């Protein structure tokens with residue numbers, strides 16, 4: 034087996050461990066950190082079911098963002114939905130036989146790459162053009178967009194310009210899933226694409242990409258507005274013991 | 280009036296370009312030791328305060344899921360950048376909510392995240408230095424904790440939580456704010472923000488009874504410490520003698536009188552306000568709130584009703600059950616606690632009050648939604664009841680009512696500019712500039728609908744507006760209590 038194959042195999046195992054382990058750890062930390070007081074941003078739903086609806090609207094149509102800024106919303110929706118389609122489309126490299134709905138999703142997934150790049154450039158342009166957003170942007174915010182653009186562009190290049198040996202690539206990933214090494218094609222663009230993806234996986238749990246799991250744990254969005262009806266206690270507020278009463 | 284310029288009111292709201300540092304000089308007076316110690320804080324900056332601050336930050340993050348998620352999740356999308364009234368009024372970029380959070384997030388990243396430990400420059404992480412502390416002191420006292428940013432952030436990141444944490448850390452290292460801490464010390468010692476002792480309070484209430492008698496010929500009572508009353512009224516102490524607050528208190532008394540409800544105030548708990556929320560300290564939050572439970576038990580009341588006060592209603596509605604519950608000793612047929620507007624609204628629905636709208640006919644009224652009522656609590660049983668109920672009470676008391684622009688009311692309401700522990704003369708410039716977005720929306724209804732009266736249900740809003748309205752060429756008595764309108768409209772002697 035070539036050194037290249039071994040390096041990339043190790044890289045992807047490591048990246049997967051960091052991504053899955055890191056996100057699982059963060060989710061555990063969020064879940065086990067108490068929310069001692071009721072702080073939903075009101076008006077808020079008064080039932081659990083209502084909160085599920087609010088959360089679904091936040092993560093599917095970015096409800097709050099729509100209220101605040103139509104440009105960010107537009108670019109954000111384009112980028113995220115395109116990303117989702119692209120990710121689903123990539124399932125074909127990890128499944129044998131390829132699931133039926135993934136086959137049906139193919140045509141959308143392929144062109145979604147362009148939309149993703151468009152959305153990313155829209156977001157990136159704001160970081161230069163809008164003085165307020167320029168002010169709050171750190172180098173890491175630019176690099177994150179650069180990374181995603183580079184992933185998308187290298188991917189699109191393989192799809193539409195310089196085809197890679199997709200059969201061999203799939204063998205490589207199916208091999209990884211079965212813990213058997215299969216040779217990885219030594220195509221430079223592919224190698225760049227894969228290295229960038231692994232980088233993204235590794236930084237995911239230690240960067241602002243934590244917004245994806247984070248949003249579900251945000252107390253201002255996930256709490257039920259019922260403090261008068263139900264006595265809420267957690268963390269320091271659980272140790273309050275008031276004398277008197279009946 | 281002062282050495283700063285009052286911002287111009289424009290035809291349409293404009294998002295200003297950033298002007299770095301325009302408010303860097305704004306700082307409230309620092310609390311002396313005598314106001315720090317009663318709250319359990321050191322009297323002056325402690326030795327090795329850097330490590331004390333960093334440790335406290337870690338503890339706060341560990342005990343608050345909100346803080347943890349908020350510090351991790353911000354993607355710097357910029358959606359909140361034009362939502363803060365202090366940014367809109369000052370154009371200082373550090374008053375953009377995300378930039379304000381970053382003052383603390385940068386330190387959190389440096390000490391508690393991998394990226395910040397190894398690549399501080401890359402992710403904007405900073406050491407805890409004296410410059411950083413000074414910057415915190417300035418800009419975390421330019422946040423009224425109004426939560427407007429949290430409405431518009433895709434993850435609901437609430438800068439109020441961040442500024443509460445920052446103030447708690449500053450108190451822990453010995454750098455507290457005079458205005459808030461002096462007031463909390465007074466509550467601990469005397470029982471209310473004004474430091475008004477029991478005999479003075481009784482005197483004031485007797486005086487009010489006489490005034491109302493002179494004006495209406497009716498014996499409307501203002502009872503204090505009356506055991507066995509049905510309702511304990513908890514109201515901000517400003518209601519006892521600040522203008523226009525006092526008209527509100529008279530209004531509550533008339534409503535109780537006409538509805539035949541036996542009520543009382545308490546000298547032990549003669550204050551609804553709980554400034555401990557502003558400084559983010561939960562020991563003080565509990566200590567200030569528990570007086571109300573004690574008073575309710577001692578007086579043997581069945582219900583607790585809360586007067587017109589924004590942050591107090593947040594503490595009462597959202598936190599009391601947690602802090603000073605369970606309320607198993609109260610009548611559960613009524614919400615515990617109940618807002619005075621909820622009570623008046625119910626009485627109106629039941630036909631228990633006679634209101635003559637024409638008594639307010641000189642007034643064309645608009646309503647200012649107070650932040651803490653709008654975005655941190657509720658009234659009634661429906662989400663958004665906090666918008667409907669006060670307006671219904673107003674509309675039952677006046678003939679002419681016009682709302683301000685949609686983007687400046689309900690959950691999008693603009694802060695008065697004086698909330699969150701900033702209602703002090705040493706922050707006058709900030710207060711005037713922060714009021715600009717609200718004044719602009721007011722200007723619109725003044726010009727288009729002839730509005731000449733703005734009603735509110737928050738003691739801080741009322742005081743703040745009475746002070747800043749003149750800066751914008753509005754008369755200071757344009758601001759009033761919702762129950763001041765009820766007080767005018769109610770026809771005593773028709774039901775009782």
Ligand code: HEM
Pocket residue numbers: 091092093095098105106108109110112113156157174177178181242244245246248354355356433
């Ligand atoms: C539950 C899933 C997710 C939700 C609800 C979500 C939501 C959002 C929202 C509302 C924004 C702000 C608007 C914008 O700038 O686009 C945002 C930004 C961003 N999201 Fe997500 N996201 C999710 C998953 C992901 C994932 C898996 C990635 C992975 C790469 C990602 C990458 C980004 C990036 C890079 C930004 C910042 C864009 C910029 O720099 O302006 N998101 N996300």
Ligand code: SF4
Pocket residue numbers: 352353354355356357358359360376377431432433434435436
């Ligand atoms: S809206 Fe929320 S996520 Fe976006 S910059 Fe502001 S705080 Fe950060």
Ligand code: SF4
Pocket residue numbers: 362363364365374375376379421422423424425426427428429437438439694
């Ligand atoms: S809570 Fe209010 S005052 Fe504070 S940053 Fe947000 S919008 Fe500004």
